[in-house]
Amino acid sequence: MARKLAGKSVVKTPDIRAVAALARVSIATVSRTIxxxxxxxxxxxxxxxxxxxxxxxxxxxxxxxxxxxxxxxxGIIVENITNPFFPELIQSFExxxxxxxxxILVSSSNSDPARLATCIRRMLERKADGVAVLTFGEEEPLLxxxxxxxxxxxxxxxxxxxxxxxxxxxxxxxxxxxAVGHLSELGHRKIGFLTGPRKLHSALTRENDFxxxxxxxxxxxxxxxxxxxxxxxxxGAAGFTQLRSLPDPVTAVICxxxxxxxxxxxAAHFEGLRVPRDLSVIGLDDIDFxxxxxxxxxxxxxxxxxxxxxxxDALRQQVEEQSLxxxxxxxxxxTSLVVRGSTAPPAWGG
Amino acid sequence: MARKLAGKSVVKTPDIRAVAALARVSIATVSRTIxxxxxxxxxxxxxxxxxxxxxxxxxxxxxxxxxxxxxxxxGIIVENITNPFFPELIQSFExxxxxxxxxILVSSSNSDPARLATCIRRMLERKADGVAVLTFGEEEPLLxxxxxxxxxxxxxxxxxxxxxxxxxxxxxxxxxxxAVGHLSELGHRKIGFLTGPRKLHSALTRENDFxxxxxxxxxxxxxxxxxxxxxxxxxGAAGFTQLRSLPDPVTAVICxxxxxxxxxxxAAHFEGLRVPRDLSVIGLDDIDFxxxxxxxxxxxxxxxxxxxxxxxDALRQQVEEQSLxxxxxxxxxxTSLVVRGSTAPPAWGG
DNA sequence: GTGAAAGCGCTAACAA
DNA sequence: TTGTTAGCGCTTTCAC
Numbered sequence: 075m076a077r078k079l080a081g082k083s084v085v086k087t088p089d090i091r092a093v094a095a096l097a098r099v100s101i102a103t104v105s106r107t108i109x110x111x112x113x114x115x116x117x118x119x120x121x122x123x124x125x126x127x128x129x130x131x132x133x134x135x136x137x138x139x140x141x142x143x144x145x146x147x148x149g150i151i152v153e154n155i156t157n158p159f160f161p162e163l164i165q166s167f168e169x170x171x172x173x174x175x176x177x178i179l180v181s182s183s184n185s186d187p188a189r190l191a192t193c194i195r196r197m198l199e200r201k202a203d204g205v206a207v208l209t210f211g212e213e214e215p216l217l218x219x220x221x222x223x224x225x226x227x228x229x230x231x232x233x234x235x236x237x238x239x240x241x242x243x244x245x246x247x248x249x250x251x252x253a254v255g256h257l258s259e260l261g262h263r264k265i266g267f268l269t270g271p272r273k274l275h276s277a278l279t280r281e282n283d284f285x286x287x288x289x290x291x292x293x294x295x296x297x298x299x300x301x302x303x304x305x306x307x308x309x310g311a312a313g314f315t316q317l318r319s320l321p322d323p324v325t326a327v328i329c330x331x332x333x334x335x336x337x338x339x340x341a342a343h344f345e346g347l348r349v350p351r352d353l354s355v356i357g358l359d360d361i362d363f364x365x366x367x368x369x370x371x372x373x374x375x376x377x378x379x380x381x382x383x384x385x386x387d388a389l390r391q392q393v394e395e396q397s398l399x400x401x402x403x404x405x406x407x408x409t410s411l412v413v414r415g416s417t418a419p420p421a422w423g424g
Numbered sequence: 425m426a427r428k429l430a431g432k433s434v435v436k437t438p439d440i441r442a443v444a445a446l447a448r449v450s451i452a453t454v455s456r457t458i459x460x461x462x463x464x465x466x467x468x469x470x471x472x473x474x475x476x477x478x479x480x481x482x483x484x485x486x487x488x489x490x491x492x493x494x495x496x497x498x499g500i501i502v503e504n505i506t507n508p509f510f511p512e513l514i515q516s517f518e519x520x521x522x523x524x525x526x527x528i529l530v531s532s533s534n535s536d537p538a539r540l541a542t543c544i545r546r547m548l549e550r551k552a553d554g555v556a557v558l559t560f561g562e563e564e565p566l567l568x569x570x571x572x573x574x575x576x577x578x579x580x581x582x583x584x585x586x587x588x589x590x591x592x593x594x595x596x597x598x599x600x601x602x603a604v605g606h607l608s609e610l611g612h613r614k615i616g617f618l619t620g621p622r623k624l625h626s627a628l629t630r631e632n633d634f635x636x637x638x639x640x641x642x643x644x645x646x647x648x649x650x651x652x653x654x655x656x657x658x659x660g661a662a663g664f665t666q667l668r669s670l671p672d673p674v675t676a677v678i679c680x681x682x683x684x685x686x687x688x689x690x691a692a693h694f695e696g697l698r699v700p701r702d703l704s705v706i707g708l709d710d711i712d713f714x715x716x717x718x719x720x721x722x723x724x725x726x727x728x729x730x731x732x733x734x735x736x737d738a739l740r741q742q743v744e745e746q747s748l749x750x751x752x753x754x755x756x757x758x759t760s761l762v763v764r765g766s767t768a769p770p771a772w773g774g
Numbered sequence: 775g776t777g778a779a780a781g782c783g784c785t786a787a788c789a790a
Numbered sequence: 791t792t793g794t795t796a797g798c799g800c801t802t803t804c805a806c
Contacts, residue, residue, distance in 0.1 A: 087573065089799055100777045105801060112802095115775060135549050136486040136495070137799035140782045145486070156712065161511040165532065177546060180530050182515065196527060199485050223437065307716045340716045362506060366657045366690050368718045439783055450793045455785060462786095465791060487783035490798045 088129040097125035149197040149205035155182040158361040166382030204389035210276035226392035231275045240388045240403045247283040249374035249409030254287040257326045261419045266299040266324035268313040310337020325420035326354035332361045350418035369415035380407045438479040447475035499547040499555035505532040508711040516732030554739035560626035576742035581625045590738045592755045597633040599724035599759030604637040607676045611769045616649040616674035618663040660687020675770035676704035682711045700768035719765030730757045
């Protein structure tokens with residue numbers, strides 16, 4: 075039907091039959107040669123590979139998926155592709171996946187349950203072999219749906235009660251403790267915290283780890299020193315303003331992510347405050363930009379490559395491990411402090 | 425085989441036959457109802473939809489693709505997902521695509537021909553219905569391969585001689601002229617330009633447009649005022665250093681993209697220069713960050729949503745338009761100047 | 775070690 | 791308007 079178009083015959087892309095014909099073998103032999111699924115004599119294998127190269131043949135993944143039930147497609151759902159942390163994460167995940175012969179389906183939920191529902195539906199329709207849910211969010215009810223379809227899953231910071239779900243544990247406390255320790259050594263006593271949206275697990279965990287670190291360091295704390303922001307640049311700027319209006323301002327602030335911290339840097343500048351002289355600022359993530367802010371941002375590094383690796387490994391184990399039982403269910407990714415230029419001893423107060 | 429696992433029978437995801445059986449119609453009727461491909465009586469359609477909902481059925485896209493030859497998959501290849509311009513672009517493209525029932529396959533070439541080859545191969549294997557190549561690059565030879573497979577294509581700034589390829593023209597000159605005009609009005613006479621890698625079409629075009637604008641404004645020009653950078657933060661910083669070492673330094677600089685400009689901002693700060701008092705800086709792209717640099721970046725805006733729309737429309741026309749001939753082959757996306765805080769009259773020289 | 779043949783779930787041509 | 795049926799390109803029994 076599409077073979078003749080305006081009288082000009084169109085070359086059809088070669089299929090397994092064309093290869094078989096050229097190599098003078100059966101299509102089964104071609105399939106076996108490509109997949110290495112069972113032994114093929116060297117003589118025939120050679121002829122097959124020759125034919126494949128000659129025709130520039132590659133298998134139709136859809137046909138393959140249809141019969142084998144495996145798509146070699148991994149989904150990755152992130153919170154917000156517009157926060158540089160996530161592209162960097164996706165980039166790592168893609169590299170690893172492609173190196174292992176997988177393709178990826180990217181979606182961002184934008185912390186919107188309706189959008190997440192669409193994402194999930196798309197993953198289901200495309201028959202992803204597994205999905206990494208790196209939204210750090212509060213949309214668990216929806217995830218039940220994925221689990222219900224027996225979709226291998228890996229979640230950040232959340233346990234789903236499904237035999238096919240594993241969890242990546244994020245150890246923020248190591249990095250946060252280091253940050254509080256660093257500030258304390260510098261002489262700061264009054265340290266604020268700009269959290270992310272509290273509906274996010276990750277934000278809540280970070281906040282709790284901060285509280286614990288403050289307590290452990292025997293530093294004073296005050297309710298008004300912890301302010302809920304939204305992990306965006308604008309949110310950080312707004313948070314700063316709120317922080318400054320306090321009767322008894324802090325001398326240092328730790329932010330739930332780098333975007334927030336960068337927002338603070340900017341707002342501080344506009345209000346005439348010099349960082350770090352008048353205020354020390356620490357971020358969390360260590361996005362590529364962090365090194366290029368003014369001043370360069372001291373931050374708690376959360377490795378994207380570690381996270382991507384953990385996510386991919388978890389998924390692959392679920393999918394490829396037939397020895398059910400030997401599967402690792404929990405993966406740990408840790409954090410560490412990177413000291414740059416946005417922290418210094420307090421100029422006043424202390 | 426997978427139906428019995430540890431003695432527990434697993435529910436198979438429903439197929440079209442299950443729906444047909446439940447609705448007491450043929451599978452063809454189910455297919456027709458879903459696709460609206462030909463009229464189905466209301467009575468039966470209602471029964472079908474009921475069955476679909478009851479079973480929570482959705483079609484298997486792979487089977488669909490196999491028989492129809494259409495995957496409803498669009499590829500998008502970008503230059504570097506780590507430059508915030510591209511995630512913002514991908515986000516727009518994804519939104520539009522999903523709204524029209526398409527899925528997207530994201531890849532980044534990193535300006536590496538070998539990687540681009542892999543990307544192309546992946547698009548071909550997954551039988552993308554079309555690919556938007558937004559690498560702004562110099563990898564045309566490879567694209568011939570895509571064109572050769574009759575893959576509908578849309579390219580930025582490059583004409584491919586294929587009946588299935590269309591082009592998005594980027595009008596940088598409007599924005600660049602405005603930038604030069606703005607600087608000139610401010611009193612600047614010596615304006616530098618930090619280009620991107622010259623192997624990129626876009627970088628070369630921007631540079632040429634800059635030269636033309638300078639000429640038109642009757643401003644002086646000097647070979648050493650144009651420096652090749654690489655569109656990264658680090659590259660911008662390096663470019664700045666080079667610019668400062670000139671015997672007769674410029675008072676303003678336009679950068680080929682925002683990343684470069686942000687790198688300049690940072691390097692200038694470290695060398696003790698104040699922007700914009702000592703140096704005016706203009707970027708290009710207007711990434712989300714541009715508003716949050718110190719000072720906020722004056723920049724030439726290139727709309728991601730416009731670009732994404734153009735790319736999607738171009739692709740969709742190629743794929744869905746059967747009336748060959750009525751297809752638009754060229755799309756135009758324009759640029760404009762956004763004045764913020766990184767430009768001011770020159771303090772000295774002028 | 776190799777080939778023949780039965781589908782995977784769906785669309786579309788053809789019949790009724 | 792509806793149903794029957796032939797594949798789409800591939801993997802995987804099952805014979806040989």
